[in-house]
Amino acid sequence: MSHLSYDQSKTIATKTxxxxxxxxxxxxxxxxxxxxxxIEGVHLPxxxxxxLMLVLSVVKAYLIVYEFMHMKYEVPGLVKTVLxxxxxLVWAIIAFLAEGNYWNNSRANVKNPVKTEVxxxxxxx
Amino acid sequence: MASxxxxxxxxxxxxxxxxxxxxxxxxxxxxYGKLMMWYFLLSDAFTFSGFLIAYGTLRFSVPTWPVxxxxxxxxxxxxxxxxLLFVTVMTFILLxxxxxxxxxxxxxxxxxxSGVVVWMLWTIIGGxxxxxxxxxxxxxxxxxxxxxxxxxxxxxHTEKGVYLMGDGHxxxxxxxxxxxxxxxxxxxxGEWAPLKYKVTEGPDxxxxxxxxxxxxxxxxxxxxxxxxHGFHVLSGVAFLLIICLNAATGLYVKRRNGYEMxxxxxLYWHFVDLVWVxxxxxxxxx
Numbered sequence: 547m548s549h550l551s552y553d554q555s556k557t558i559a560t561k562t563x564x565x566x567x568x569x570x571x572x573x574x575x576x577x578x579x580x581x582x583x584x585i586e587g588v589h590l591p592x593x594x595x596x597x598l599m600l601v602l603s604v605v606k607a608y609l610i611v612y613e614f615m616h617m618k619y620e621v622p623g624l625v626k627t628v629l630x631x632x633x634x635l636v637w638a639i640i641a642f643l644a645e646g647n648y649w650n651n652s653r654a655n656v657k658n659p660v661k662t663e664v665x666x667x668x669x670x671x
Numbered sequence: 672m673a674s675x676x677x678x679x680x681x682x683x684x685x686x687x688x689x690x691x692x693x694x695x696x697x698x699x700x701x702x703y704g705k706l707m708m709w710y711f712l713l714s715d716a717f718t719f720s721g722f723l724i725a726y727g728t729l730r731f732s733v734p735t736w737p738v739x740x741x742x743x744x745x746x747x748x749x750x751x752x753x754x755l756l757f758v759t760v761m762t763f764i765l766l767x768x769x770x771x772x773x774x775x776x777x778x779x780x781x782x783x784x785s786g787v788v789v790w791m792l793w794t795i796i797g798g799x800x801x802x803x804x805x806x807x808x809x810x811x812x813x814x815x816x817x818x819x820x821x822x823x824x825x826x827x828h829t830e831k832g833v834y835l836m837g838d839g840h841x842x843x844x845x846x847x848x849x850x851x852x853x854x855x856x857x858x859x860x861g862e863w864a865p866l867k868y869k870v871t872e873g874p875d876x877x878x879x880x881x882x883x884x885x886x887x888x889x890x891x892x893x894x895x896x897x898x899x900h901g902f903h904v905l906s907g908v909a910f911l912l913i914i915c916l917n918a919a920t921g922l923y924v925k926r927r928n929g930y931e932m933x934x935x936x937x938l939y940w941h942f943v944d945l946v947w948v949x950x951x952x953x954x955x956x957x
Contacts, residue, residue, distance in 0.1 A: 552777060552780070552781055555777055556774075556777060559770060559773045559774065559777065560770075563766065563767075563769070563770040563773075566766055567763065567766060570759065570762055570763070570766065571759075573956055574755050574759050574956075577740065577755060577955075577956045578740065578754060578755065581738075581740055581754075583740065583754060596957050599952055599956045599957060600952070603948050603949060603951075603952045603956075606948045607945055607948055607949070610769070610941055610944060610945045610948070611941075611945065614769055614772075614773050614937075614941045614944075615937075615938050615941045615942070620699065620700075620701065621699050621700050621701075623698070623699050624699035624700075624701055624706070624709065627699075627710075628709050628710070628712075628713050631713060631717075632713070632716065635717075635720050635724075638720070638724055639724055639727070642724045642725075642727065642728040643724075643727050643728060643731050645728060646727065646728035646729065646730065646731030646732040647731045647732070649731075649732035650731060650732050650733060650734060653734070
């Protein structure tokens, strides 16, 4: 199915696994560095570390799907039917995280319904 | 050049197998089984995305969340305070098993039966090792740290303060803490023993409080999502075993299709690894 020779594909697989392992080690080190575990007193902003992790995870996903799962060597139609629907998730992630954030910000406005009811009924009796 | 080949192949399909409308030619040049495996994985990706997005939404909806490098810091052999070490080991085991799976598929393409069986056996060992690690992780969380799907003893301070008592583990009386610092509420004689502390700064300064439990959703989300992934690994190991046995008995030699069954289970196995990349990201890194 693929036009690569046995030795070529073997080399690619070895290279890919080494890159994946390298990225994973880097991610863990960055997570620990950001929280101040590696160097005393050094903390990095959470949003910076988080963004970096997200990009690196997408790179890892690309390597697994394109090299290990051979997506790189499939015809364009197959690639599109499998990968394009996943872009629906972009909006799902944005919308739901914004919603979660809204709940958090609205916490202060939430009143205990039981207490409110008791308080408003009292003057009537 | 490419179009010439395609046309030739289409002709070939028409004359040999009855044409596109009778199932003769393969759409996307992939067999039915392989294409359907891709679409199954696409649907499975949406399932996992749904779970992980729910995790993100609930995490965003509460003021504090258990800090992963505090929660996941135990290591077999009685070691503590080794943040993220054990889950990194787990990740490497799964990555390694993905590599051995690639090797099995490659040996299949050149019809090397013993190569396929040996590399598949390594993959099975990797899958079982991962499951063993997960079992240890869960046992520690449930047995030693008493986290359940309903109770989450991992809390986070939102104020500056000083402890008025020690817990006999890591916290001593008089220890101070900063906002954002995590703690684990221990159980003593089967009873929860949240520590008392005094707030030293902010509007509540001077007030005595007790450690509060962490967000309740954490335990359920953790056990459900890593459990669902673990179940994928478990069923993957079962399918790998079946296909490995089939390969060993020479079933796929007769088919002469470059061990396509091995390729299909390979797709599934890599997908399980792919999901772990994002479970690892959401639960342990962020």
